[in-house]
Amino acid sequence: MALNDVKEWLYGCSRCGTCKDILNIFVPACPSGEMYQLESYYPSGKIAVARAVSEGKLPLDNDDTRERIYACTGCLSCEQQCGVYHHQHIFEIIQAVRTEAVGQGLLNPAYMVMVESLKKDDNVFGKPKAERGDWARDLDLKDAGQEKVATVYHAGCMLSFDRELWNVPRSAVALLKAAGVDVGIMGAGESCCGGRAYEIGYVGEFTKYAEHFLETFNSLGAGRVVTSCSDGYSTFRKLYPRVNIEMKFEVRHTVEYLDELIKGGKLKLTKKVPMKVTYHDPCHLGRHLGDDGIYDAPREVLKAVPGLELVEMERHRENAWCCGAGAGVSQANPEFALWTAGERLKEARATGAGALVTACPWCERNFKDAAKEYGQDIEIYDIAEVACRAL
Amino acid sequence: MIEAVRSKVVGELEKIVGARYVSTNPADLYIYSQDMTQAEPGWPDAVALPKTVGEIQAIVKLANREKVPVIPYLAGGNIGGLTIPLRGGITLDLKRMDRILEVNDTDMYAVIEPGVTFGHMKACLEKHHPHFVYTYAFSPPSTGVMTNALLQGLDSLSYRYGAASSWVTGLEVVLPTGELVKIGSCAVSDGWQSLAPLPELAGLFLGWQGTTGIITKMAVSLWPKPKHSVQMTFLFMDFEGADKALKALARTRVPDDIISLSFAWAGQEAFVAQSHEKISPYPALPRKPDDPEIIVSVEITGNTREELDAKVGVIEEVARQELKGVRMVGPQSAPSTSAFFPMQMLGVLSSGGGLTWVGSYGPMSHWLEAIKEGCALQDKHGFTRTSYSRVMNEGHFVGLRWLLPYDKGDPVLVEKIKALCRDQMEMIIRHGFIPYKTPVSAIRQLEARADPEWTKLHRRVKEMLDPNNILNPGRWGAPPA
Numbered sequence: 001m002a003l004n005d006v007k008e009w010l011y012g013c014s015r016c017g018t019c020k021d022i023l024n025i026f027v028p029a030c031p032s033g034e035m036y037q038l039e040s041y042y043p044s045g046k047i048a049v050a051r052a053v054s055e056g057k058l059p060l061d062n063d064d065t066r067e068r069i070y071a072c073t074g075c076l077s078c079e080q081q082c083g084v085y086h087h088q089h090i091f092e093i094i095q096a097v098r099t100e101a102v103g104q105g106l107l108n109p110a111y112m113v114m115v116e117s118l119k120k121d122d123n124v125f126g127k128p129k130a131e132r133g134d135w136a137r138d139l140d141l142k143d144a145g146q147e148k149v150a151t152v153y154h155a156g157c158m159l160s161f162d163r164e165l166w167n168v169p170r171s172a173v174a175l176l177k178a179a180g181v182d183v184g185i186m187g188a189g190e191s192c193c194g195g196r197a198y199e200i201g202y203v204g205e206f207t208k209y210a211e212h213f214l215e216t217f218n219s220l221g222a223g224r225v226v227t228s229c230s231d232g233y234s235t236f237r238k239l240y241p242r243v244n245i246e247m248k249f250e251v252r253h254t255v256e257y258l259d260e261l262i263k264g265g266k267l268k269l270t271k272k273v274p275m276k277v278t279y280h281d282p283c284h285l286g287r288h289l290g291d292d293g294i295y296d297a298p299r300e301v302l303k304a305v306p307g308l309e310l311v312e313m314e315r316h317r318e319n320a321w322c323c324g325a326g327a328g329v330s331q332a333n334p335e336f337a338l339w340t341a342g343e344r345l346k347e348a349r350a351t352g353a354g355a356l357v358t359a360c361p362w363c364e365r366n367f368k369d370a371a372k373e374y375g376q377d378i379e380i381y382d383i384a385e386v387a388c389r390a391l
Numbered sequence: 392m393i394e395a396v397r398s399k400v401v402g403e404l405e406k407i408v409g410a411r412y413v414s415t416n417p418a419d420l421y422i423y424s425q426d427m428t429q430a431e432p433g434w435p436d437a438v439a440l441p442k443t444v445g446e447i448q449a450i451v452k453l454a455n456r457e458k459v460p461v462i463p464y465l466a467g468g469n470i471g472g473l474t475i476p477l478r479g480g481i482t483l484d485l486k487r488m489d490r491i492l493e494v495n496d497t498d499m500y501a502v503i504e505p506g507v508t509f510g511h512m513k514a515c516l517e518k519h520h521p522h523f524v525y526t527y528a529f530s531p532p533s534t535g536v537m538t539n540a541l542l543q544g545l546d547s548l549s550y551r552y553g554a555a556s557s558w559v560t561g562l563e564v565v566l567p568t569g570e571l572v573k574i575g576s577c578a579v580s581d582g583w584q585s586l587a588p589l590p591e592l593a594g595l596f597l598g599w600q601g602t603t604g605i606i607t608k609m610a611v612s613l614w615p616k617p618k619h620s621v622q623m624t625f626l627f628m629d630f631e632g633a634d635k636a637l638k639a640l641a642r643t644r645v646p647d648d649i650i651s652l653s654f655a656w657a658g659q660e661a662f663v664a665q666s667h668e669k670i671s672p673y674p675a676l677p678r679k680p681d682d683p684e685i686i687v688s689v690e691i692t693g694n695t696r697e698e699l700d701a702k703v704g705v706i707e708e709v710a711r712q713e714l715k716g717v718r719m720v721g722p723q724s725a726p727s728t729s730a731f732f733p734m735q736m737l738g739v740l741s742s743g744g745g746l747t748w749v750g751s752y753g754p755m756s757h758w759l760e761a762i763k764e765g766c767a768l769q770d771k772h773g774f775t776r777t778s779y780s781r782v783m784n785e786g787h788f789v790g791l792r793w794l795l796p797y798d799k800g801d802p803v804l805v806e807k808i809k810a811l812c813r814d815q816m817e818m819i820i821r822h823g824f825i826p827y828k829t830p831v832s833a834i835r836q837l838e839a840r841a842d843p844e845w846t847k848l849h850r851r852v853k854e855m856l857d858p859n860n861i862l863n864p865g866r867w868g869a870p871p872a
């Protein structure tokens with residue numbers, strides 16, 4: 001999306017500041033503004049920058065100016081709070097400025113590493129492509145690239161390459177198998193969904209991945225793709241329709257599918273898991289899906305775990321505070337990413353929960369790092385890990 | 392500011408508040424150079440975000456030494472161009488000072504820092520002191536409680552208690568020369584309950600648009616929250632009927648709030664609240680001959696159902712007895728809307744980033760002629776009628792403005808808005824109304840009409856408090872350029 005494509009929305013914002021806080025409870029909504037406090041970091045400031053750039057009043061060749069545009073986790077909390085006619089396009093406007101910067105050849109070094117890695121190894125971490133399926137090496141899972149399966153489990157970049165998180169995809173497939181699902185994986189043949197490339201302004205890269213993904217999966221003949229990555233899930237649901245290739249399979253997030261399997265009596269969670277947990281709504285599983293946001297399914301799955309107590313944070317569901325990892329922030333601005341996660345951990349601790357449970361590996365990774373950084377005494381899990389304990 | 396001074400000042404600012412809370416980045420300077428209105432942009436040289444009173448004192452002393460302007464800022468939502476630097480300098484963004492320091496349950500006040508917003512105040516009261524209520528402007532939740540009081544705003548309890556400066560019961564101020572001073576009972580005791588019985592020095596700071604001191608603490612009154620509420624609405628077919636009603640309702644001393652809105656615009660506001668679409672008062676919407684002219688809403692509260700019903704009875708009686716022959720519909724009762732405040736006012740924020748108005752306080756006795764002429768000017772300039780009034784201080788005066796949201800990306804419309812505002816400004820001053828949140832051009836118009844001794848006194852006060860003319864210079868008390 002270029003600045004020209006969002007022209008209609010550029011003047012919507014009056015800088016009324018309503019999006020600084022969550023409506024009705026008036027606690028901070030925007031991680032970027034809250035951390036940096038200068039007006040240019042708030043959504044309204046970023047829109048003002050976009051407007052000024054489009055009017056030729058502000059050049060983008062200033063690193064500090066671009067830094068303000070990249071200091072955005074794409075959490076869409078601003079879009080949730082604002083009611084003005086442009087409100088569903090705020091992050092698009094920010095992305096358009098990023099695209100403009102890329103178009104002007106003003107590249108952010110941290111993102112260039114990521115983009116180079118995508119080009120070379122189909123992942124955003126600079127890891128060898130051949131290691132992509134290592135998380136499942138001893139699981140004896142079907143190779144969906146070789147034999148037809150009903151359901152392909154898509155691990156995504158983070159869960160494929162972050163060893164500390166391997167328990168997440170392993171738990172997810174264990175649950176699917178326990179429910180009798182005919183599941184396989186693509187292993188080393190899996191590639192990035194392209195969502196991150198899109199968010200940091202590399203629209204061309206994104207399109208390449210989306211086309212590749214759709215063509216490959218359409219040819220597999222699997223009816224369903226299940227993923228535990230909320231980023232990937234929202235990319236499939238919201239961004240892939242922008243590519244002109246029909247999607248011939250359904251995409252489900254793990255929590256959504258587990259909820260269905262539990263309700264359908266196919267998955268039985270029987271063992272007691274005596275934990276008090278709070279649930280963090282990943283932005284990509286909630287606000288990014290608009291009216292289709294998945295808020296109930298994860299809570300239903302947690303409630304189905306015997307002995308588990310679920311308590312809510314003050315900012316939850318549509319108003320959840322972001323984990324801080326999104327839209328390339330964890331790669332380019334770790335200080336901001338960790339601070340944002342640290343704020344969330346404080347909120348989680350305030351509920352009295354001993355663990356924060358979420359449904360996105362980007363959130364989980366960032367929360368684990370923040371807990372270490374700030375010495376926060378709280379455990380971090382994916383829902384699948386907790387549910388698996390009840391098998 | 393010349394570059395050598397600028398880099399020296401910025402270096403010292405960074406030492407005072409920390410480098411991350413100082414910016415000279417063009418994106419920031421651009422943003423702080425303008426507001427929602429059509430006022431000409433003016434760029435600051437730097438932006439600083441202090442956290443403590445000591446930091447503000449240090450900045451003010453630095454500014455004095457270097458003769459650099461300092462412009463206090465919270466959200467820039469004043470609709471008067473008041474935070475736009477007229478002579479460059481340091482924009483002092485106070486949002487980091489956002490603590491509610493005390494809520495005194497017995498004496499019913501809150502002591503707040505400059506960055507406390509209407510949103511913060513509401514959240515704090517609802518969570519920790521649900522038996523209290525504050526009074527809310529129609530401004531967005533991110534705008535300030537303190538700034539609103541400093542600017543003598545019109546709020547949801549203004550019918551009862553007057554302009555927002557009336558409920559200030561104590562101040563702590565950093566003077567333009569850097570000294571810290573307390574004003575009111577807090578100066579001589581531990582309590583912040585009242586400005587009386589002392590010489591009223593608060594007047595040196597209230598209404599001055601941050602030109603005479605930077606307020607670092609303010610005590611404001613809180614009020615017990617009645618359990619029951621209702622809104623009563625009248626539709627008047629002509630201005631004369633509305634005028635009669637406002638005067639009669641004002642004398643009942645029964646409501647909490649009495650406001651009026653042009654019917655033509657009320658429909659647009661209702662539409663946008665549902666649709667979230669773009670709206671504009673230009674070009675004027677066609678008007679049907681049987682459309683009402685004005686809606687009047689009356690907010691009523693009661694501690695008990697019986698009290699509420701009795702108050703409703705009084706309003707109905709006034710309608711029956713005193714509004715005989717008036718062409719109107721109502722009153723009709725509906726749930727009170729005040730519980731929703733503060734909120735994003737979509738009706739005036741959905742036209743393309745711009746919002747302006749000629750807003751004023753004036754005598755009830757001249758309301759009829761002023762509103763008629765102001766609406767006629769809107770007709771002449773091709774705009775939908777958008778008048779908005781609020782009866783103040785039990786009818787002793789009235790707030791009157793014409794809401795003008797507009798598209799900032801439409802230069803032709805901006806010129807039309809400027810022309811309309813010029814005409815309306817001249818008109819209201821002629822009718823004895825005084826522009827509030829007074830834009831600098833209106834200050835000059837008032838000064839031209841006023842007794843020269845009045846202007847001279849302003850300048851003497853300003854010069855006495857701010858000898859180097861550093862605080863928000865060029866506005867009230869500005870010496871001749």
Ligand SMILES: Cc1cc2nc3c(=O)[nH]c(=O)nc-3n(C[C@H](O)[C@H](O)[C@@H](O)COP(=O)(O)OP(=O)(O)OC[C@H]3O[C@@H](n4cnc5c(N)ncnc54)[C@H](O)[C@@H]3O)c2cc1C
Binds near residue numbers: 462468538863
């Ligand atoms: C949609 C909309 C509706 C509104 N409706 C109303 C309404 O119904 N009633 C009403 O009264 N107002 C209304 N207002 C405007 C009103 O001015 C805000 O309510 C008010 O709180 C000021 O805005 P602010 O907090 O952004 O302050 P700013 O605009 O940032 O500052 C206001 C002034 O105070 C000065 N200042 C800031 N902090 C200090 C300090 N600590 N010490 C000294 N000076 C300081 C600034 O220099 C400036 O002159 C409305 C505004 C909008 C946008």
Ligand code: SF4
Binds near residue numbers: 013015044087090
């Ligand atoms: S994005 Fe919406 S809520 Fe935020 S400042 Fe702009 S208009 Fe207000």
Ligand code: SF4
Binds near residue numbers: 071072
């Ligand atoms: S998407 Fe999130 S981080 Fe970005 S501007 Fe909006 S609220 Fe702030």
